[in-house]
Amino acid sequence: MRDTRAELLLQAETLVRRRGYAGFSYADLAETVQIRKASIHHHFPTKSDLAHALVAAYDARYDAALAEIRAGEPDAIERIAAYGALYLGGVEAGLGCLCAVLAIEGDALPASLRADIARFFEKHIAWLENVLAEGVAAGSVRVSAEPRATARMVVAALEGALLMERLLAGPEGFRGTLAALCDGLRPAGVSSGRTDTI
Amino acid sequence: MRDTRAELLLQAETLVRRRGYAGFSYADLAETVQIRKASIHHHFPTKSDLAHALVAAYDARYDAALAEIRAGEPDAIERIAAYGALYLGGVEAGLGCLCAVLAIEGDALPASLRADIARFFEKHIAWLENVLAEGVAAGSVRVSAEPRATARMVVAALEGALLMERLLAGPEGFRGTLAALCDGLRPAGVSSGRTDTI
DNA sequence: AAAAATCTACCTACTCATTGGTAGAACAAT
DNA sequence: ATTGTTCTACCAATGAGTAGGTAGATTTTT
Numbered sequence: 001m002r003d004t005r006a007e008l009l010l011q012a013e014t015l016v017r018r019r020g021y022a023g024f025s026y027a028d029l030a031e032t033v034q035i036r037k038a039s040i041h042h043h044f045p046t047k048s049d050l051a052h053a054l055v056a057a058y059d060a061r062y063d064a065a066l067a068e069i070r071a072g073e074p075d076a077i078e079r080i081a082a083y084g085a086l087y088l089g090g091v092e093a094g095l096g097c098l099c100a101v102l103a104i105e106g107d108a109l110p111a112s113l114r115a116d117i118a119r120f121f122e123k124h125i126a127w128l129e130n131v132l133a134e135g136v137a138a139g140s141v142r143v144s145a146e147p148r149a150t151a152r153m154v155v156a157a158l159e160g161a162l163l164m165e166r167l168l169a170g171p172e173g174f175r176g177t178l179a180a181l182c183d184g185l186r187p188a189g190v191s192s193g194r195t196d197t198i
Numbered sequence: 199m200r201d202t203r204a205e206l207l208l209q210a211e212t213l214v215r216r217r218g219y220a221g222f223s224y225a226d227l228a229e230t231v232q233i234r235k236a237s238i239h240h241h242f243p244t245k246s247d248l249a250h251a252l253v254a255a256y257d258a259r260y261d262a263a264l265a266e267i268r269a270g271e272p273d274a275i276e277r278i279a280a281y282g283a284l285y286l287g288g289v290e291a292g293l294g295c296l297c298a299v300l301a302i303e304g305d306a307l308p309a310s311l312r313a314d315i316a317r318f319f320e321k322h323i324a325w326l327e328n329v330l331a332e333g334v335a336a337g338s339v340r341v342s343a344e345p346r347a348t349a350r351m352v353v354a355a356l357e358g359a360l361l362m363e364r365l366l367a368g369p370e371g372f373r374g375t376l377a378a379l380c381d382g383l384r385p386a387g388v389s390s391g392r393t394d395t396i
Numbered sequence: 397a398a399a400a401a402t403c404t405a406c407c408t409a410c411t412c413a414t415t416g417g418t419a420g421a422a423c424a425a426t
Numbered sequence: 427a428t429t430g431t432t433c434t435a436c437c438a439a440t441g442a443g444t445a446g447g448t449a450g451a452t453t454t455t456t
Contacts, residue, residue, distance in 0.1 A: 104298065145374070160361070167301050
């Protein structure tokens with residue numbers, strides 16, 4: 001037995017992340033999943049239904065990952081490094097962030113979808129703000145501005161790096177940015193852990 | 199007399215930056231410029247011709263802006279703040295970065311266009327690397343990793359912030375990220391100029 | 397347990413608007 | 427008179443979405 005719905009979600013996600021929301025069609029998806037176009041409409045009546053489902057699934061996966069990082073990693077900088085590593089998978093696979101893709105086409109999207117995407121980002125910012133605040137309290141993080149602004153900056157930097165390095169230097173380039181980002185948050189004098197400088 | 203070509207470039211740029219490359223059509227453009235669809239093809243035979251012209255014009259404007267910043271502003275951090283302020287215009291107008299938009303839809307674009315976009319980003323990175331290196335030499339900038347990686351990080355952070363804050367907190371949010379970014383580059387102990395903390 | 401009704405998943409075969417793009421005529425400027 | 431610009435009038439292909447039907451599994455009724 002084959003879970004067509006899950007297969008549709010999987011393939012649609014990679015199509016969107018590769019070519020954008022407006023850049024892929026039900027026909028494309030039908031071909032990669034080996035199903036008729038009309039059958040997709042059975043699972044996802046409209047394209048924006050599909051988009052909503054994609055964001056929900058993507059968001060849920062990130063939720064799980066964030067919780068796991070929080071549970072498994074005590075150090076703030078390491079948490080951020082682990083968070084950054086989540087994006088790395090996208091760079092390696094040549095896929096943009098689903099929500100970044102949708103955010104960019106925002107004006108052509110239904111408002112409800114835009115709200116979902118906004119929530120996705122806000123959630124990440126809140127998570128990071130928390131991580132940073134704990135790190136500051138523990139003395140393992142040096143934040144110049146308020147943690148909130150720094151949290152926004154971290155998400156922005158990673159989203160931007162994923163966007164850019166997919167075209168430029170690939171994983172190599174992304175790792176460099178991640179290292180620079182983490183180094184900037186470390187208290188003075190402490191060197192990086194990833195960029196085996198020692 | 200009316201410069202139709204320039205008008206087409208201007209309106210096409212805002213359309214792309216608002217809705218994405220695949221998300222706008224010659225019909226849309228024709229309507230906003232008040233011209234027939236076929237007349238656009240006279241100026242830009244194919245859609246990718248138009249895209250190339252858009253990137254070229256955009257790139258040229260940034261070239262000019264970067265040169266002006268370099269000439270008019272001696273301090274490295276202030277240069278970066280001024281560079282960031284270029285993006286702010288986009289946030290205020292609700293427009294994404296043209297090259298970010300195109301980068302995201304990369305896989306659906308002609309390779310030559312992708313090359314143009316890559317060059318755009320590389321140029322910015324090189325410019326920032328230079329600014330940072332000079333700043334380090336002058337003692338006005340503290341770079342933890344190599345300047346090259348930090349330069350990539352700065353572009354990524356600004357591109358990401360533009361992408362994100364257009365949906366979230368707008369100019370307010372963007373300015374926060376820019377401030378956090380600049381603060382992170384300042385030598386220890388020196389506070390921000392924008393975030394009137396004092 | 398058998399029969400009837402319903403549901404799920406998929407199909408073929410459309411609709412109809414929109415897509416990028418073309419051909420060739422009309423108009424405008426020099 | 428020629429060149430550059432815009433037009434009308436198309437085209438074939440593709441877009442999302444619909445109509446209506448079929449095979450098989452499940453549930454409900456008897």
